[in-house]
Amino acid sequence: MVLSRGWAVFLTGVGVWTWAIWPRFAVAIWKDRRSWSTGIVGDGVPTGFLWVHALLIVASLASGTAVGLLGLRAWRASRRRTR
Numbered sequence: 001m002v003l004s005r006g007w008a009v010f011l012t013g014v015g016v017w018t019w020a021i022w023p024r025f026a027v028a029i030w031k032d033r034r035s036w037s038t039g040i041v042g043d044g045v046p047t048g049f050l051w052v053h054a055l056l057i058v059a060s061l062a063s064g065t066a067v068g069l070l071g072l073r074a075w076r077a078s079r080r081r082t083r
Contacts (some may be wrong), residue, residue: 002081008077010064013071025057035049
């Protein structure tokens with residue numbers, strides 16, 4: 001499959017966007033009272049709220065990384081084709 005340079009840039013941007021957004025969301029979830037059984041941040045046992053969001057964050061970072069790497073590979077390949 002051959003991707004245009006525009007699509008390669010778009011996919012790379014999606015990967016960058018993923019890494020810009022999800023770590024900030026992870027911090028917000030960690031600091032949320034609903035993440036902890038006692039309602040005190042960092043105290044008690046993590047709740048399902050924390051675990052579900054942690055899984056969502058990990059899956060999003062993994063897929064965003066894969067998409068970003070595909071975009072980088074496509075961009076590098078497009079540079080070789082234009083030479």
